[in-house]
Amino acid sequence: MSAPTMRAAVLTAPGECSVQRVPAPRAAAGEAVVDVERVGVCGTDVEFFTGEMAYLHEGHAQFPMRLGHEWAGVVRAVGDGVDPVWIGRRVMGDTMLGDGTCRRCRRGHQHVCARRQEVGIRGGRPGALAEQLAVPVTSLHELPDGVDPVLGALVEPGGNALRAAQAAELTPGDRVLILGPGTIGLLTAMFARAAGAEVHLMGQTGASLDFARSVGFASAWTEQQLPDLPFDAVIDATNAAYLPARALDLVEPAGRVVYIGLAGTPSQIDTRWLALKDVTAVGILSASPGLAATIAAYAARQVDPRPLVAATVGLDQVGAVLAGERIPGAGPGPKFHVDPRTR
Template sequence: MKAIQLTAPRTLSVVETAQPEPGPGEVLVRVGLLGLCNTDLGFFDGSSNYLRDKLKSYPFVLGHEWIGTVVGTGPGTDPGLLGRRVSSHNFRACGRCAHCRAGRIRSCPDRSEIGVLGPQPGAGAQLITVPADVLTRIPDTLSDAAGALLEPTAAAAHAVDRLGVVPSDRVAVLGAGTLGLAAAQITRATGADTVVVDPQPSARALAAELGLRAQAAPAEADAEGFDAVIEASGNEAAVRAAVRMVASGGRIAQLGTPHHPVDGFDAAALVIRDATLHGVLSGIGYWERLVGLVESGAVNLDALVDQVFPLDEVDAAFARLADGSRSRPKVLVRIDPALGTLGPT
């Protein structure tokens, strides 16, 4: 089979590799679409903190956002899964530690994440094996593009849930990328007054297209003005701004990932205002809720897709991912050209 392998910074190729076989409790999935994000870009250009901290090393098959079709089942797996469109989260936990026993698999110290953390190859391949118990079946009402975006955007649903957003809240979402636009649509669906903050005109235009209110920067009147703030960019200035914007007794979700310490982070202001800061990792446990929001029309994921590239143009896909002039945040790679409806192209 073919797979996308990174061997060094800015050095990737589509290689031939052995097909995997599903083990007990696993299924074999033919990958249709692969989503690329800033984590993948960090691996591509060598700037990733996972590389810096020696949590990942070249060479490896990248990819952790995907949708595919079950084409094989291992021992003890329901054969009724054959032919189903599926996706899943990418955490592979040990199942034995105190965190796993308590159901907190995202905190497992021995976990791996396909394509990101640990030795398992990623989903940037024509075939992957997946534990059947982590699969989410994708309903016919969702496009393949929307299905491929569930993995990153489920984290936005997690952030909204952690903040306990209610209709009476005033919510600020910092960053109008994939995570931010998903989070803003979800908070709007709760009935909360929501504003998106992003300095890029194209990002604000997309937010407006989605029916969201957007502005370029926090206004002076926004200081201490929001019950809930979702920082969805990982940008240093936005991380600092989140603290300035949260009201007394308010809540912040740090959904974006800064890749180094943030200078000038005002921890004292959090204490003085009795505010709560949540670090949000992954969307495990929130996929079904997100699927329901997409099915209902409350959340539009298809609108986030900029372009879909064929597998043999993966270099062009990364060039597009690095292009800051994109009007939409998401770049996809078509691994299997026969897989269903792809959404925007």
């Protein structure tokens, strides 16, 4: 009897993505197998598709690989040592899988473990752009009834955005400028608005700024249009190498700058101005510490990111999405979702 197989999107080289039949996962000890319902495609996935992702050049990842780290699904099976009560639960999962033994992991910082795996990204751990996914049960977060698969697959990017908004330490009446109206920038704006801040967004294209206005952010500007206002915090959610320095220029003395975007080339700030302006600078990597709070915020309807999803496609269209094609009939939002069950 042949081993069971499943459909998965496999990236075999830069620019080469196809749907293949691969062995279906089996739950190892401590793991769960999840039937994947929804997966988000993000900028990191695109960098792997183009071959620009640093992990490819640093030896942390290699082709062939299966992408997908923003996901939601239902637990199908569990391995040895896992309580079977997990079976049938609706879940999403942490991307960062620390080794569990190093000093960082023991201190609760598994997302910066030097030996970590990252689901669909690093260390050979297959991602969720497939019909099923196997992950450690310790990485799972149960989704309440009010958080459907669309929201579930938006928890991971939402956790990053929540942490960025929290790092800005916003209080009601504060004015925050968010650089970049992409998925992370808009999610950050939503969490900042929920905290009572006056939110401004800066972007480049008219279409992205128009979309930001359509979801309630009237103060959306190009760099040339940006009003001369005091910003208590500036959050850089872009990949532009010059904007980290611009963020420091724009923030008020004694304010905070938060860096969640990553440029493809080194960016620089003048630390003399950081000191002379008495500014606090914070870097954010990973949603891990913010996942539970993001689920709670979605469940309570404090933040509703559903309008960000432009379209949901099947595995056969993953390559086109990664290549930047605009799927016919897609809405104006920046995020594409994949339903692996769709043929």
